[in-house]
Amino acid sequence: MKSQIVTFLIKCPDNKGLVAKITSFFFNHGFNIVSCQQYVNSIEDVYFMRIRLDATDAKISKKELEEKFLGLAEPLEFTWSVNYGNKKSNVAIMVSHTSHCLYDLLERNQEGNLDCNIKMIISNHEKLRPIAEMFHIPYYYLPVKKGEKQKQEAQVIELLNQEKIDLIVMARYMQILSEDFINKYPERIINIHHSFLPAFQGANPYKRAYDRGVKLIGATAHYATVDLDEGPIIEQDIERVTHDSTPTTLKHIGADIERLVLAKAVKCHLNNQIIVANNRAVVFPETGE
CATH class of the missing domain: 3.40.50.170 (Formyl transferase, N-terminal domain)
Incomplete structure (x- = not known):
């Protein structure tokens, strides 16, 4: 994957350890975290994250990244999207x-x-x-x-x-x-x-x-x-x-x-x-x- 900023938007039921699981996933696949913004709706127990990643050192294709992320997302009930920043x-x-x-x-x-x-x-x-x-x-x-x-x-x-x-x-x-x-x-x-x-x-x-x-x-x-x-x-x-x-x-x-x-x-x-x-x-x- 060429050097670029990748943005993930994530919404899911609030649970302990979400930040650790998500950030560890990206660290283990060679991404550097540029920013990580979070919000918890405590009334509805819903967690939101916007995380921006530098993909310079990531040795993984877009298809492989999304397939592997799906393995993390499904059990935690993520609704998510990804933008690779390479298209206006x-x-x-x-x-x-x-x-x-x-x-x-x-x-x-x-x-x-x-x-x-x-x-x-x-x-x-x-x-x-x-x-x-x-x-x-x-x-x-x-x-x-x-x-x-x-x-x-x-x-x-x-x-x-x-x-x-x-x-x-x-x-x-x-x-x-x-x-x-x-x-x-x-x-x-x-x-x-x-x-x-x-x-x-x-x-x-x-x-x-x-x-x-x-x-x-x-x-x-x-x-x-x-x-x-x-x-x-x-x-x-x-x-x-x-x-x-x-x-x-x-x-x-x-x-x-x-x-x-x-x-x-x-x-x-x-x-x-x-x-x-x-x-x-x-x-x-x-x-x-």
């Missing part, structure tokens, strides 16, 4: 009218702050095509016509399959995805919600926030599930506002939060920092990657 994720961004999250993701990617290949932008409107052209990203206009939503989604899926898309980012894509669509990409669709979930779900949240006289404005990034706006929350943030904030100023403040929250959620996914359990996302902090 292919990302598709879906948008409608609003540009701020799209701009932000494209700029971060261009500056090297997101470790991915943005392969396409898909929209149900033509409005944002100039932004895609500015960044030299293919732009696909696929309108949602009345009674033809299933046909439009089939076209989207065909594009995603052609480019072998690993992650779909809904950067203010103002369409509700069908259950069939979402089920094809479990934990691979990230949505930004322009409020602090579960408050102010649905349309026009800033007007309703203004009507309630809120003192905090926020944004939520989460994995899309068939339950609208109720998927595992990856990242959230807030900012204090006052009584003299108008719906317009609230919207501007919210847009800034949305950019940061969505970018952080996407980065956490790309860096293999997330384990989902029972509709909750365990998000390990960055370790310098």
